[in-house]
Amino acid sequence: xxxxxxxxxxxxxxxxxxxxxxxxxxxxxxxxxxxxxxxxxxxxxxxxxxxxxxxxxxxxxxxxxxxxxxxxxxxxxxxxxxxxxxxxxxxxxxxxxxxxxxxxxxxxxxxxxxxxxxxxxxxxxxxxxxxxxxxxxxxxxxxxxxxxxxxxxxxxxxxxxxxxxxxxxxxxxxxxxxxxxxxxxxxxxxxxxxxxxxxxxxxxxxxxxxxxxxxxxxxxxxxxxxxxxxxxxxxxxxxxxxxxxxxxxxxxxxxxxxxxxxxxxxxxxxxxxxxxxxxxxxxxxxxxxxxxxxxxxxxxxxxxxxxxxxxxxxxxxxxxxxxxxxxxxxxxxxxxxxxxxxxxxxxxxxxxxxxxxxxxxxxxxxxxxxxxxxxxxxxxxxxxxxxxxxxxxxxxxxxxxxxxxxxxxxxxxxxxxxxxxxxxxxxxxxxxxxxxxxxxxx
Amino acid sequence: xxxxxxxxxxxxxxxxxxxxxxxxxxxxxxxxxxxxxxxxxxxxxxxxxxxxxxxxxxxxxxxxxxxxxxxxxxxxxxxxxxxxxxxxxxxxxxxxxxxxxxxxxxxxxxxxxxxxxxxxxxxxxxxxxxxxxxxxxxxxxxxxxxxxxxxxxxxxxxxxxxxxxxxxxxxxxxxxxxxxxxxxxxxxxxxxxxxxxxxxxxxxxxxxxxxxxxxxxxxxxxxxxxxxxxxxxxxxxxxxxxxxxxxxxxxxxxxxxxxxxxxxxxxxxxxxxxxxxxxxxxxxxxxxxxxxxxxxxxxxxxxxxxxxxxxxxxxxxxxxxxxxxxxxxxxxxxxxxxxxxxxxxxxxxxxxxxxxxxxxxxxxxxxxxxxxxxxxxxxxxxxxxxxxxxxxxxxxxxxxxxxxxxxxxxxxxxxxxxxxxxxxxxxxxxxxxxxxxxxxxx
Numbered sequence: 001x002x003x004x005x006x007x008x009x010x011x012x013x014x015x016x017x018x019x020x021x022x023x024x025x026x027x028x029x030x031x032x033x034x035x036x037x038x039x040x041x042x043x044x045x046x047x048x049x050x051x052x053x054x055x056x057x058x059x060x061x062x063x064x065x066x067x068x069x070x071x072x073x074x075x076x077x078x079x080x081x082x083x084x085x086x087x088x089x090x091x092x093x094x095x096x097x098x099x100x101x102x103x104x105x106x107x108x109x110x111x112x113x114x115x116x117x118x119x120x121x122x123x124x125x126x127x128x129x130x131x132x133x134x135x136x137x138x139x140x141x142x143x144x145x146x147x148x149x150x151x152x153x154x155x156x157x158x159x160x161x162x163x164x165x166x167x168x169x170x171x172x173x174x175x176x177x178x179x180x181x182x183x184x185x186x187x188x189x190x191x192x193x194x195x196x197x198x199x200x201x202x203x204x205x206x207x208x209x210x211x212x213x214x215x216x217x218x219x220x221x222x223x224x225x226x227x228x229x230x231x232x233x234x235x236x237x238x239x240x241x242x243x244x245x246x247x248x249x250x251x252x253x254x255x256x257x258x259x260x261x262x263x264x265x266x267x268x269x270x271x272x273x274x275x276x277x278x279x280x281x282x283x284x285x286x287x288x289x290x291x292x293x294x295x296x297x298x299x300x301x302x303x304x305x306x307x308x309x310x311x312x313x314x315x316x317x318x319x320x321x322x323x324x325x326x327x328x329x330x331x332x333x334x335x336x337x338x339x340x341x342x343x344x345x346x347x348x349x350x351x352x353x354x355x356x357x358x359x360x361x362x363x364x365x366x367x368x369x370x371x372x373x374x375x376x377x378x379x380x381x382x383x384x385x386x387x388x389x390x391x392x393x394x395x396x397x398x399x400x401x402x403x404x405x406x407x408x409x410x411x412x413x414x415x416x417x418x419x420x421x422x423x424x425x426x427x428x429x430x431x432x433x434x435x436x437x438x439x440x441x442x
Numbered sequence: 443x444x445x446x447x448x449x450x451x452x453x454x455x456x457x458x459x460x461x462x463x464x465x466x467x468x469x470x471x472x473x474x475x476x477x478x479x480x481x482x483x484x485x486x487x488x489x490x491x492x493x494x495x496x497x498x499x500x501x502x503x504x505x506x507x508x509x510x511x512x513x514x515x516x517x518x519x520x521x522x523x524x525x526x527x528x529x530x531x532x533x534x535x536x537x538x539x540x541x542x543x544x545x546x547x548x549x550x551x552x553x554x555x556x557x558x559x560x561x562x563x564x565x566x567x568x569x570x571x572x573x574x575x576x577x578x579x580x581x582x583x584x585x586x587x588x589x590x591x592x593x594x595x596x597x598x599x600x601x602x603x604x605x606x607x608x609x610x611x612x613x614x615x616x617x618x619x620x621x622x623x624x625x626x627x628x629x630x631x632x633x634x635x636x637x638x639x640x641x642x643x644x645x646x647x648x649x650x651x652x653x654x655x656x657x658x659x660x661x662x663x664x665x666x667x668x669x670x671x672x673x674x675x676x677x678x679x680x681x682x683x684x685x686x687x688x689x690x691x692x693x694x695x696x697x698x699x700x701x702x703x704x705x706x707x708x709x710x711x712x713x714x715x716x717x718x719x720x721x722x723x724x725x726x727x728x729x730x731x732x733x734x735x736x737x738x739x740x741x742x743x744x745x746x747x748x749x750x751x752x753x754x755x756x757x758x759x760x761x762x763x764x765x766x767x768x769x770x771x772x773x774x775x776x777x778x779x780x781x782x783x784x785x786x787x788x789x790x791x792x793x794x795x796x797x798x799x800x801x802x803x804x805x806x807x808x809x810x811x812x813x814x815x816x817x818x819x820x821x822x823x824x825x826x827x828x829x830x831x832x833x834x835x836x837x838x839x840x841x842x843x844x845x846x847x848x849x850x851x852x853x854x855x856x857x858x859x860x861x862x863x864x865x866x867x868x869x870x871x872x873x874x875x876x877x878x879x880x881x882x883x884x
């Protein structure tokens with residue numbers, strides 16, 4: 001018998017693809033670039049995108065279940081919300097049908113698909129995958145919370161609630177942008193420890209934050225909590241999230257109600273939503289809690305979640321400065337961590353979120369918070385990597401960075417690989433920093 | 443010459459109406475109760491609602507400007523967002539046309555309107571006036587901030603940033619509900635000062651917060667701040683807002699990222715949006731800053747705002763307990779304050795919000811934060827009124843309240859009156875507390 005091998009596609013670029021092999025099949029929203037086409041649902045396969053609505057129109061789902069066809073009928077819309085609202089069974093049904101169409105064993109329709117329903121990614125424009133009604137950002141890495149706390153509150157780095165409460169806060173939905181959108185440096189108030197009064201101007205401490213985002217599938221009614229036992233069934237898929245942060249604004253504004261302008265100028269997400277099915281082979285327990293830490297309270301406890309609540313994803317941040325671009329040098333990796341280095345699972349975050357009765361809606365986005373590990377090279381933001389700018393990064397070309405300068409480009413990636421399963425990746429989450437706009441009165 | 447008198451309407455219930463006289467004309471979303479009608483835009487007039495789309499369909503705006511007709515064409519939609527997006531000129535044009543139709547001098551169409559385009563309020567179901575993309579809550583009353591700060595941080599009640607930064611945070615949009623919607627008490631973690639570990643269960647310190655909400659009209663592009671000089675033109679109108687708060691959850695969860703589950707289980711708003719035109723006669727400067735306080739920074743300064751940035755509205759909270767309802771006793775007023783008791787104007791909040799480049803969208807909601815004045819009877823929440831429950835309110839029937847019990851009903855009102863102008867009111871913002879749902883694991 002042959003060893004287990006990943007499935008192969010007749011879309012040859014998919015086989016061995018670092019991100020979008022047949023076993024991944026992430027969903028997104030696309031159209032041909034510079035066209036008047038309506039944005040619609042696509043599935044990434046190798047270097048191409050499968051147009052799901054075009055497959056439906058061509059009758060390629062005629063033999064499928066009603067659930068599959070119902071799911072496919074949502075794919076003419078310019079956001080994944082309607083598909084997400086159908087829940088996990090519909091996602092699985094559609095994914096299975098798409099996988100069958102793209103599998104190397106599918107001989108019948110491949111000509112038709114290749115001609116009418118495959119768009120090269122290089123010819124496509126990608127959009128936000130969902131219309132995000134509410135965006136919530138958590139703070140689920142205990143290493144991040146400890147490192148940051150030590151800088152903002154040296155006497156009190158990790159607050160007493162951290163190991164009991166999956167700390168989170170409401171973020172800004174309007175300023176979520178898709179990978180590739182330039183990010184303007186924000187203006188704002190900042191007041192250094194030796195300043196008498198605050199000043200206003202472009203942030204001097206612009207940072208990125210490496211996060212995963214989880215999209216909500218089916219929601220819950222207001223006033224109806226989601227128990228841990230079913231929390232996972234409300235998760236639809238994951239993306240990369242860069243929660244850009246202006247540290248000088250944050251330090252001055254964040255008490256007592258939390259970060260506001262320091263975060264709401266932009267948050268970038270990757271265009272492809274990786275489904276829980278693609279991630280299933282990479283489920284694992286989160287890094288163990290330190291000895292002496294409390295067990296999660298019962299409403300945050302689930303046996304399955306305890307053993308496979310995490311995602312064994314490698315997450316990376318890459319920096320390219322304007323000089324590197326001028327010199328045609330490639331981006332340099334500045335951190336590498338693991339998505340298992342979280343103290344709370346997404347299921348716990350979701351169950352906690354709904355425990356108050358708060359209603360989650362299809363397409364809502366939950367951010368993990370900055371993913372930092374125990375080692376210095378796994379710190380997920382410059383605030384931690386450079387100790388608030390005091391120990392700047394040294395780049396191979398001799399440049400240094402304490403925080404981001406205009407023109408700097410940050411790229412985030414995530415991937416997982418296993419023998420027999422193959423590799424899946426998230427694609428890229430990219431943003432380039434642009435100069436701050438003029439602000440009247442400054 | 444006769445003294446200036448308020449305009450009169452042929453809708454006789456409007457004349458002398460405490461809320462909805464002809465000089466008010468607030469906008470909302472309605473349909474006939476228990477009907478299959480599509481929700482649509484209405485204007486409150488006396489005890490009735492004018493169906494704007496029905497007026498348009500009947501040709502009553504045929505003689506009006508294209509801008510008026512464009513505005514009226516948005517009124518078949520189930521939310522005010524499209525009308526809000528048209529901005530201040532369109533709002534004024536439509537309001538003027540509606541006022542002309544309802545004025546006692548309008549003889550021609552009144553029969554037609556009364557028959558086909560007026561719905562009694564008692565027969566109507568009211569909805570959220572807008573689809574709120576993002577809800578932001580500010581903290582603009584210095585009295586509230588000081589009173590609350592003294593309880594949560596006795597050594598440090600008013601933080602150093604307060605008088606420089608219009609402090610705000612992102613709230614939860616999904617759980618905004620319209621007046622009349624019951625509110626379920628949230629479950630959550632709480633840990634008293636003498637508790638070893640947190641416990642989970644229904645909040646024991648459920649509170650209301652008396653606020654005004656401001657709807658955004660035209661928005662701004664991401665990365666493009668809104669200068670103070672034009673901030674007011676982005677404000678569309680005001681409503682009442684009850685930012686229900688679970689104080690025990692809040693105390694345990696709020697550091698370092700701000701309130702989360704303590705607030706996101708429900709926020710109630712009144713159904714009628716009172717326009718800036720109706721409010722124009724009641725513009726006034728905010729209460730003066732204390733001597734020694736800093737002037738607002740230039741990006742938050744505007745000459746017109748300094749003299750009329752506030753709204754001279756009386757704001758009230760009324761409580762009715764289940765026993766009072768059983769005894770058919772009327773609600774009792776438990777506080778009365780002024781919307782001039784804010785440290786920051788809505789224009790300042792809006793300009794600050796956009797100063798980072800954050801994009802505001804039509805229909806976004808900005809909450810003022812709890813409106814408390816300097817006197818004990820003007821404190822806008824129970825936390826302040828009862829000093830965290832330590833000094834319970836004594837009600838006329840002998841009951842007491844530290845925080846809200848199940849079955850308690852909170853009603854908020856706002857109004858203004860001036861000789862020659864008459865009186866306008868906001869209607870009511872009502873919510874009754876229901877028992878907490880079951881929470882698995884508790």
